[in-house]
Amino acid sequence: MEVPFNPLDRQYFMFQKEYEEKALKVLRKGWYILGEEVEAFEEEFARYVGADYSIGVDNGLNALVLSFRALGIGPGDEVIVQANTFIATVMGITMNGATPVFVEPNEFHNLDSKKIEEKITGKTKAICVVHLYGQATNMDQILKLCEKYSLKLVEDCAQSHGARYKGQMAGSFGDLACFSFYPGKNLGCFGDGGAITTRHKELRDKLRMLRNYGSQVKYQNEEVGYNARLDELQAGLLRIKLSHLDDLTQERADLAQRYLEEMKNDKIELPKVDGDCSSVWHLFVVMTEDRDRLMSHYQKNGIKTLIHYPIPPHLSNAYKPLGYQEGDFPITESLAQKVLSIPLFNGMTKEEADHVIRVTNAYQ
Numbered sequence: 001m002e003v004p005f006n007p008l009d010r011q012y013f014m015f016q017k018e019y020e021e022k023a024l025k026v027l028r029k030g031w032y033i034l035g036e037e038v039e040a041f042e043e044e045f046a047r048y049v050g051a052d053y054s055i056g057v058d059n060g061l062n063a064l065v066l067s068f069r070a071l072g073i074g075p076g077d078e079v080i081v082q083a084n085t086f087i088a089t090v091m092g093i094t095m096n097g098a099t100p101v102f103v104e105p106n107e108f109h110n111l112d113s114k115k116i117e118e119k120i121t122g123k124t125k126a127i128c129v130v131h132l133y134g135q136a137t138n139m140d141q142i143l144k145l146c147e148k149y150s151l152k153l154v155e156d157c158a159q160s161h162g163a164r165y166k167g168q169m170a171g172s173f174g175d176l177a178c179f180s181f182y183p184g185k186n187l188g189c190f191g192d193g194g195a196i197t198t199r200h201k202e203l204r205d206k207l208r209m210l211r212n213y214g215s216q217v218k219y220q221n222e223e224v225g226y227n228a229r230l231d232e233l234q235a236g237l238l239r240i241k242l243s244h245l246d247d248l249t250q251e252r253a254d255l256a257q258r259y260l261e262e263m264k265n266d267k268i269e270l271p272k273v274d275g276d277c278s279s280v281w282h283l284f285v286v287m288t289e290d291r292d293r294l295m296s297h298y299q300k301n302g303i304k305t306l307i308h309y310p311i312p313p314h315l316s317n318a319y320k321p322l323g324y325q326e327g328d329f330p331i332t333e334s335l336a337q338k339v340l341s342i343p344l345f346n347g348m349t350k351e352e353a354d355h356v357i358r359v360t361n362a363y364q
């Protein structure tokens with residue numbers, strides 16, 4: 001039996017009729033950029049997250065780039081960020097000329113709040129938390145540190161649409177929170193897309209301007225901005241998926257629950273969830289000492305797996321100029337050797353999940 005990693009056609013066919021009707025409606029309307037669908041999606045998404053405003057943008061990376069820019073973070077400024085993230089988080093910081101200051105993660109793969117304070121300097125302007133793999137970060141200490149040192153808080157919610165800390169949704173804690181709607185994300189569109197949520201009206205206005213050439217009134221440009229807009233077609237399709245997101249999240253949670261209860265293998269460490277946090281299971285990440293061997297075991301049994309992520313940003317060629325070496329972040333580097341993501345996706349059949357569990361338990 002073959003089990004793919006994340007076949008996106010499954011969730012398309014779940015709501016095929018709704019998607020196709022919406023696509024035709026937008027195509028026939030003749031208005032494709034910054035219109036009714038984007039405005040309606042922005043309102044619905046802000047309400048969903050529990051933020052006051054949301055700003056649609058063209059992808060998750062640009063959500064981050066525009067966020068640090070809107071906060072005035074640039075050359076000479078430092079941003080604290082976890083070392084074990086997808087590299088786009090770090091690019092959002094460095095593309096503004098600011099310096100990332102890496103902190104090791106805790107046992108839940110999220111920012112370890114005990115290790116932040118020692119990294120704060122006179123140059124620190126913000127903390128960036130990444131709710132990695134779909135699990136919300138434990139926010140208590142982080143919020144206190146932001147207050148104590150007057151730091152801005154930016155959330156990277158690209159993997160955590162709908163995850164909660166003490167009942168409050170990720171994306172409603174930060175001054176700004178960045179989302180990606182890349183097709184493989186939990187709330188994915190059919191191309192590239194992203195959004196920023198905030199409770200600050202002045203940041204909302206600034207971000208609306210930055211995403212559109214620095215202009216609010218046509219042909220009046222206040223700053224050198226970007227073209228980073230979400231389009232009408234993606235916004236319309238996102239409204240449909242958002243209306244089903246809670247059900248899709250529940251389906252993932254049910255699959256994760258089965259995995260956690262039924263997978264039993266001394267050689268494979270299952271993911272843990274912090275008691276105050278919920279996960280929307282963007283990824284189901286196990287850990288093992290001999291990952292190559294486990295990967296080929298899954299492969300031999302028709303199961304596709306992936307690694308998120310094999311090279312931490314501080315060791316990537318892109319960040320050689322920062323001057324880090326192997327051994328600088330031992331926890332992050334060890335995780336990069338051990339983590340393996342196994343299939344968990346919307347539309348997964350019972351037989352597929354049974355097979356993944358059986359093959360996991362049979363590994364020796």
Ligand SMILES: *Cc1c(COP(=O)(O)O)cnc(C)c1O
Nearest residue numbers: 059060061086088089158180182
């Ligand atoms: C996917 C992702 C991004 C980037 O989003 P894109 O829409 O692909 O640009 C940023 N941060 C994290 C943690 C991600 O997983």
